[in-house]
Amino acid sequence: MKLLALDTSTEACSVALQYNDQRLTLDEVCPQQHSKRILPMVQQLLAESGLGLNQLDGIVFGRGPGSFTGVRIGVGVTQGLAFGADLPVFGVSTLQAMAQAAVRLHQASQVIAAIDARMAEVYLALYQQDADGLMQAVSDELARKPSDLPALALQGDIWAVGTGLVTYPDAFKQWAADQQLQISSQVLLPSAQDMLTLAAPAWQQQLFVAAELAEPVYVRDEVTWQKLPGR
Numbered sequence: 001m002k003l004l005a006l007d008t009s010t011e012a013c014s015v016a017l018q019y020n021d022q023r024l025t026l027d028e029v030c031p032q033q034h035s036k037r038i039l040p041m042v043q044q045l046l047a048e049s050g051l052g053l054n055q056l057d058g059i060v061f062g063r064g065p066g067s068f069t070g071v072r073i074g075v076g077v078t079q080g081l082a083f084g085a086d087l088p089v090f091g092v093s094t095l096q097a098m099a100q101a102a103v104r105l106h107q108a109s110q111v112i113a114a115i116d117a118r119m120a121e122v123y124l125a126l127y128q129q130d131a132d133g134l135m136q137a138v139s140d141e142l143a144r145k146p147s148d149l150p151a152l153a154l155q156g157d158i159w160a161v162g163t164g165l166v167t168y169p170d171a172f173k174q175w176a177a178d179q180q181l182q183i184s185s186q187v188l189l190p191s192a193q194d195m196l197t198l199a200a201p202a203w204q205q206q207l208f209v210a211a212e213l214a215e216p217v218y219v220r221d222e223v224t225w226q227k228l229p230g231r
Helices: 034-049 068-085 094-106 163-167 169-175 192-204 221-227
Strands: 002-007 012-019 022-029 058-064 089-093 110-116 122-129 135-137 142-144 157-161 180-183
Touching (some): 012 192, 022 034, 110 163, 122 163
Parallel strands (some): 058 089, 110 157
């Protein structure tokens, strides 16, 4: 299995490559530089592996939520690469990827993942680890104000990850006041390496799709339409 993963949905620009039993990863925090950095990062990892794009089995991309522009860049670059090499693609939630990073770094079994969504909101979802060590959602992905968080459907020892926790720490601590909440300082943004982990079962189950079917997930796209002139 040879898979390339990339994500540009947040301030981070991340690329990872899985081939045979090896994994290469590049992560950079480069706000508003994604369109300039993502392809050179892809080329660097392919050069290090000695693989050509057409030798891969598929491409994994961060489907959002995140920055509208960043998510669109990631989907567009993925489609361009996939069309050129005739590769199938698979989208992974950025929130789920951060939850999976908490497994990798903290052996977490329950995770709150929250990205600062601007406009005084966060993108939020809750996750629990399954029998295979993968984080599975136990809530919908939401865009909420920190003062209006949904009922907490987790109990006990919970890790919290993402920039939303950094921006609104008091709101989240109050929200989970009755639980053992641990905020990770190591998982603030999604990494493509965790998207590879989550995409591996999808590849085995033949869930990758044609490049033209790659779709972003904005969560808050109805707000964008409301803000357009004349709407």
